[in-house]
Amino acid sequence: MTLLERFELGDIRALSRLISHIENRDTDFQKLLGRLYRRAGRSIRIGVTGPPGAGKSTLVNSLARLCLDDSQSVGIIAVDPTSPFTGGALLGDRVRMGDFPTDGSVFFRSMATRGASGGLASATDNVAILYDAFGFDITLIETVGVGQVELDIIDTCDIVVVVIVPESGDAVQMLKAGLMEIADVYCMNKADRPGAERLVADLRNTLQTQAMVRASATSEGKLSAHHHTLAGSEDSDATVPIIQTEAVNNKNIDTLHKAIFDHLKKIRESGFFEQDRRRRLRKKILSILSNRFQAEFVNGLASEDELDRAIDQIASGQSNPYDISAQLFEHFLNRN
Numbered sequence: 664m665t666l667l668e669r670f671e672l673g674d675i676r677a678l679s680r681l682i683s684h685i686e687n688r689d690t691d692f693q694k695l696l697g698r699l700y701r702r703a704g705r706s707i708r709i710g711v712t713g714p715p716g717a718g719k720s721t722l723v724n725s726l727a728r729l730c731l732d733d734s735q736s737v738g739i740i741a742v743d744p745t746s747p748f749t750g751g752a753l754l755g756d757r758v759r760m761g762d763f764p765t766d767g768s769v770f771f772r773s774m775a776t777r778g779a780s781g782g783l784a785s786a787t788d789n790v791a792i793l794y795d796a797f798g799f800d801i802t803l804i805e806t807v808g809v810g811q812v813e814l815d816i817i818d819t820c821d822i823v824v825v826v827i828v829p830e831s832g833d834a835v836q837m838l839k840a841g842l843m844e845i846a847d848v849y850c851m852n853k854a855d856r857p858g859a860e861r862l863v864a865d866l867r868n869t870l871q872t873q874a875m876v877r878a879s880a881t882s883e884g885k886l887s888a889h890h891h892t893l894a895g896s897e898d899s900d901a902t903v904p905i906i907q908t909e910a911v912n913n914k915n916i917d918t919l920h921k922a923i924f925d926h927l928k929k930i931r932e933s934g935f936f937e938q939d940r941r942r943r944l945r946k947k948i949l950s951i952l953s954n955r956f957q958a959e960f961v962n963g964l965a966s967e968d969e970l971d972r973a974i975d976q977i978a979s980g981q982s983n984p985y986d987i988s989a990q991l992f993e994h995f996l997n998r999n
Contacts, residue, residue: 703795710816713826721910738794829858854907
């Protein structure tokens with residue numbers, strides 16, 4: 664029996680091996696994904712992001728347990744920083760699965776960012792497709808806490824939960840960071856700490872003001888509604904919810920879980936869910952094409968000697984990087 668046949672029969676070890684195959688971009692990995700893609704499309708992807716130390720791992724584990732209580736199978740992808748020595752995930756496959764059942768209803772994988780700057784490993788979306796094709800109802804993606812550059816999570820997930828803590832600082836400054844603008848649900852974790860209530864109040868006031876400005880701009884045709892939120896609608900509850908939790912004490916996790924799935928229901932009913940998935944598919948196609956063209960272009964660009972001669976021309980003042988780049992591009996087009 665082939666590895667793919669074992670995967671299609673629900674063999675969890677086959678899933679693990681295929682994830683490694685995808686991560687390492689082994690030969691024909693895209694053909695494999697293409698074959699499995701017809702089985703995908705059912706799993707709901709929930710992204711959990713936020714600064715380091717916000718308690719994301721504990722929240723993800725608690726959310727997974729609630730999903731299991733609803734008879735939903737769960738795949739977890741935890742994106743960790745890359746080890747500078749091994750190139751692998753810094754924390755590896757963390758020992759945090761002890762409390763989960765061993766019947767295959769939960770699967771956990773740590774992945775290294777491998778230099779990706781957007782908080783997600785470059786293979787995260789492809790591994791999420793594997794989870795989907797394997798049959799997991801829910802895919803929970805926990806991103807490395809790298810701050811405002813963590814924005815590519817919106818191109819991978821159906822719903823984004825942004826986790827903040829009382830130490831996160833002024834609400835307006837957090838919003839300026841860009842990370843805060845991608846939230847479908849805010850989670851104020853460690854809400855028992857001093858300053859939590861004030862920060863929630865500041866954030867709520869700021870969000871309400873932004874929602875009114877955005878709704879006005881959308882109605883005047885100056886701004887399109889955010890692909891996740893219902894900005895510009897007449898629904899007075901369109902403001903992003905802020906849920907206060909204490910993950911270590913398992914407090915209000917059920918409220919967070921409800922807010923996530925209430926949002927899922929709302930975007931499905933409004934049509935935003937399918938619209939956003941189409942947007943992500945468009946971006947994925949363009950990304951695949953861009954990566955392929957870039958690889959072919961760089962490989963066929965010029966020999967090392969030609970490139971060195973071009974650098975010498977720039978260094979001696981005979982040319983500049985823009986003219987040289989244009990010449991190399993013309994060379995590439997003529998060669999092809």
